[in-house]
Amino acid sequence: MKLPFPLAHEDDPLRLEAGRKLFAGPVDFLKGVVTMDGLPPADRLEICFAGRSNVGKSSLINALTGRKGLARASNTPGRTQEINYFALGDRLYLVDLPGYGYAEAPVAVVRRWQTLLRAYLAGRPSLRRAFLLVDARHGIKRPDEEIMALLGQAAVTFQLVLTKADKPRAAALEKTIAAVRDRLQQEPAAYPEILLTSAEKGTGIDMLRAIIAGME
Numbered sequence: 001m002k003l004p005f006p007l008a009h010e011d012d013p014l015r016l017e018a019g020r021k022l023f024a025g026p027v028d029f030l031k032g033v034v035t036m037d038g039l040p041p042a043d044r045l046e047i048c049f050a051g052r053s054n055v056g057k058s059s060l061i062n063a064l065t066g067r068k069g070l071a072r073a074s075n076t077p078g079r080t081q082e083i084n085y086f087a088l089g090d091r092l093y094l095v096d097l098p099g100y101g102y103a104e105a106p107v108a109v110v111r112r113w114q115t116l117l118r119a120y121l122a123g124r125p126s127l128r129r130a131f132l133l134v135d136a137r138h139g140i141k142r143p144d145e146e147i148m149a150l151l152g153q154a155a156v157t158f159q160l161v162l163t164k165a166d167k168p169r170a171a172a173l174e175k176t177i178a179a180v181r182d183r184l185q186q187e188p189a190a191y192p193e194i195l196l197t198s199a200e201k202g203t204g205i206d207m208l209r210a211i212i213a214g215m216e
Contacts, residue, residue: 005181008193010207019209025089027065032082036119040085042126045092045215051133052143053099056163059199060133061086061096064208071096081113083120092212093126100143121154128215129191130158131208136165136196139176140183152189159191160184161208166198 010016033039051057061071070086084096097120098113121127130151134140151158160180165173177194184190195211197204 002185003192005184005190005192005194007177008195008204008207008211010210012210015210015214016206019206019211019213022088022091022213023065023209025091026087027067027070027089027094028087029070030085030087030093032084034082034116036116036123039083039120039124040093042124044090044126045128046095046124046126047092047129047131047212047215048095048097048127049131049133050097050147050158051099051163052135052141055099055133055135056199057096057099057133060161060163060197061094063199063202063205065094081109083116092215094212095127100147118150118154121150121156127156130156131161131195132158133161133163134180136162136173136176137168139179145183148187148189152187155189157189157191158187159193159195159211161195161197161204163197163199165196165203166201 030040031038049057049061058071062068065086071084081098083098086094086096088094097117100113100117121130132144132147132151134144148158162176162180168176177196180194184194195204195208197208199205
């Protein structure tokens with residue numbers, strides 16, 4: 001049976017307020033991790049953000065947390081090769097995975113990152129959902145398909161988030177959404193809702209906060 005993959009919609013004021021309160025509380029950088037033995041204890045719910053370099057991941061995390069400099073974008077895509085952990089009080093961990101699909105990183109660095117990513121996705125029992133960020137101007141590309149395959153193999157539910165949704169014209173955006181819906185039909189690990197966001201305009205930020213706050 002085909003799933004429709006509708007755009008996420010949240011108008012419940014209680015859920016929106018829960019999201020606002022969660023991210024209005026303390027949000028602190030905890031640590032950068034380069035090996036599995038450096039991960040913090042899996043003692044709370046965990047979500048992660050993944051996406052190609054330049055997809056706007058740092059901007060989205062900063063908009064989500066309301067803290068401009070919390071997640072810093074690297075000047076050279078693919079050079080930041082750490083899994084960065086942020087603590088939202090003692091409620092959950094927000095995890096920023098390194099950008100992928102980069103051309104400038106050395107082969108050995110890419111291989112090391114892929115190994116760490118596979119180990120993280122397969123071996124993190126507290127990981128509740130991955131948010132896979134895709135540029136609304138470009139849609140799903142081969143590196144995104146590779147990460148979806150990894151998420152599927154690890155049986156990690158992922159929700160696709162279209163970033164920079166304010167950039168394309170309406171017709172181009174609708175075309176991208178249709179193509180994304182069609183592609184996600186092939187992914188059993190895909191959460192059956194797509195989220196449109198713009199860190200610059202604030203689109204989808206309250207909704208994403210509500211989605212995260214509603215996880216248990």
